[in-house]
Amino acid sequence: MKGTPDQPQCGFSARGAQVISMVAKELGMETFASVNVLSDPRARAALKEWSDFPTIPQVFVNGELIGGSDIALELYQSGDLKRMIVDSGNASE
Numbered sequence: 001m002k003g004t005p006d007q008p009q010c011g012f013s014a015r016g017a018q019v020i021s022m023v024a025k026e027l028g029m030e031t032f033a034s035v036n037v038l039s040d041p042r043a044r045a046a047l048k049e050w051s052d053f054p055t056i057p058q059v060f061v062n063g064e065l066i067g068g069s070d071i072a073l074e075l076y077q078s079g080d081l082k083r084m085i086v087d088s089g090n091a092s093e
Helices: 011-026 043-051 069-078 080-087
Strands: 059-061 064-067
């Protein structure tokens, strides 16, 4: 993401952090991992190349890219994001 969950540096990163925070709270998870791509000038390009996904933020569940903030929001609203996290073994309902 651009920035941190507490201080996002763009609207898309703010939305992504908000979505992940909401699902984490619902699942009783205390925290989630985030990486500020602005902390190293090479990070943003390297992440896009590695993931083959053009935008930031990028949301991963158990190491698998699920998409950007818009996709994460859609998955959250449908309940699929919560199921993905539970199915990954990283939380229980």
